[in-house]
Amino acid sequence: MNAFVANLPRLPKREEHQSVNPITLIRSLTWLQHAFFASAWIAWTCDAIDFFAVSLSVTSLSKVYDQSTHNITTSITLTLLFRPLGAIIFGLLSDRYGRKWPLIANLVACAVLSLGTGFAATYGAFLGVRCLFGIAMGGIWGQCASLGLENMPAEARGLFSGILQQGYAFGYLIAAIINLYAVPKHDYRILFFIGAGISLFAAIVRLLLPESQYFAERSAAAKLEGTQVSSAQKSKIFISEAGKALRLHWIRCIFAILLMTGFNFYSHGSQDLYPVYIEDGKGLSKHTATVATIMGNCGAIAGGFIAGWASQYLGRRITVIVCCIWTCCFLPLWLLPNTFPGLGAGAFLLQMGVQGAWSVVPIWLSEISPVAYRASFPGIAYQLGNMVSAASAQIETTAGDTLKTPEGLPDYGKVSAILIGVVSGWLIVCCIVGREDHGAHFERGKAAFEKGGGLDEIDDRHDRLPEPRGDEEKGSVAHEEKGQVQQREIA
Structure with a gap:
């Protein structure tokens, strides 16, 4: 009982959230830190564009392939099922070989498969391409979280976690704008073609940047040691350390998967069928549904920025709890109005809560993950949660077949509202019984290809390694706090 009480969410210690005006935080970064983060954010944004292109095209796809809405949403389920792979x-390639080339290859694969979706001639081909796209999409988030946050000063990570995660909402926003203005002039395929172009652009941006500062420092550490290990030996060490990390952190693995199952039901339950809910349930036009979607994503971006920054002061878990309560408070406004002004306001305020809670996820998972496996652990936990929640769209459409509006249409709004309320409760429970490692200096841990990496060993030589190229004076924020970091306790 004492252990349970001691683990309850509480405000971080004062020394763990020094200062800080968000403008000061942003200005404190070097140009290279900004560039790394921008590359990660663009990659995650284009990932969202490619994914939501299907959600926004359900009606058109149903007509093209002569399939029901339920059958078209099967593609969403399949995409989610293949993402853990x-x-x-x-994720493992990124932890073993670095943040650069695996992400470039991943983005190129997304671009090719997005194009393939637009050219799919049959329903079977469409499903096959979306399965392959699920594999490509599944690799993006973990790599983006590690690249974007491991190069940040610890005190800036809450704010930038929120900004990074809202690349997802921004991608949805871009897809909705394309759907609003470009699709009527062409057809739904333009969504997939533009998404492919943005993915290639993101790959080019990453190509122009160097390897992550973290991997550069670990290479410098090997040279400082005076020992060079062959690639084959590094791979053997990598596999051995992964086993150690799994044995040490298996409880955290289970917690992270349960947490991300709830989070993925949270977002997909409020987004996947929202355009269908507005069109069929409220009888509004496709144009109006798209505008409401845009308003919701504006709310998501605002909520992500505010909640991410606030999590540096409130802690990760308290921030999620506050956002879940906020979401439930605005469920009636999201559900009950029948005109656009009320529905738009409801979408804005509800998505503020949903994506405000999500804004904490990148940094929370990064802080509790084995330090050497920051691309694979968060990414795998995220996508396994996605896999468990993969049937959310089909669950909603099936429930809609039995829960009808007075006009006899599927009541997707009520189904989604019930799901959102239940999942809010689940996330609050996870926050109460779970743990966080607020302010962890995970950038000081050994890499996965080094002995001791799987045990979260800290390399004290970090302070003596050469600074990365860039504006060192401004970037020194990342190295100001030199306190001793202890090896993590077992979760």
Whole structure:
């Protein structure tokens, strides 16, 4: 009982959230830190564009392939089911070989498969391409979280976690704008073609940047040691350390998967069928549904920025709890109005809560993950949660077949509202019984290809390694706090 009480969410210690005006935080970064973060944010944004292109095209796809809405949403389910495979493949490659080339290959694969979706001639081909796209999509998030946050000063990570995660909402926003203005002039395929172009652009941006500062420092550490290990030996060490990390952190693994199952039901339950809910349930036009979607994503971006920054002061878990309560308070406004002004306001305020809670996820998972496996652990946990929640769209459409509006249409709004309320409760429970490692200096841990990496060993030589190229004076924020970091306790 004492252990349970001691683990309850509480405000971080004062020394763990020094200062800080968000403008000061942003200005404190070097140009290279900004560039790394921008590259990660663009990659995650284009990932969202490619994914939501299907959600926004359900009606058109139903007509093209002569399939029901339920059958078209099967593609969403399949995409989510295959994402853990991509997280495993690309996450492990990133932890072993670095943040640069695995992400470039991943983005090129997304671009090719997005194009393939637009050219799919049959329903079977469409499903096959979306399965492959799920593998490609699954690798993006973990790599983006590690690249974007491991190069940040610890005190800036809450704010930038929120900004990074809202690349997802911004991608949805871009897809909705394309759907609003470009699709009527062409057809739904333009969504997939533009998404492919943005993915290639993101790959080019990453190509122009160097390897992550973290991996550069670990290479410098090997040279400082005076020992060079072959690639084959590094791979053997990598596999051995992964086993150690799994034995040490298996409880955290289970917690992270349960947490991300709730989070993925949270977002997909409020987004996947929202355009269908507005069109069929409220009888509004496709144009109006798209505008409401845009308003919701504006709310998501605002909520992500505010909640991410606030999590540096409130802690990760308290921030999520506050956002879940906020979401439930605005469920009636999201559900009950029948005109656009009320529905738009409801979408804005509800998505503020949903994506405000999500804004904490990148930094929370990064802080509790084995330090050497920051691309694979968060990414795999995220996508396994996605896999468990993969049937959310089909669950909603099936429930809609039995829960009808007075006009006899599926009541997707009520179904989604019930799901959102239940999942809010689940996330609050996870926050109460779970743990966080607020302010962890995970950038000081050994890499996965080094002995001791799986045990979260800290390399004290970090302070003596050469600074990365860039504006060192401004970037020194990342190295100001030199206190001793202890090896983590077992979760």
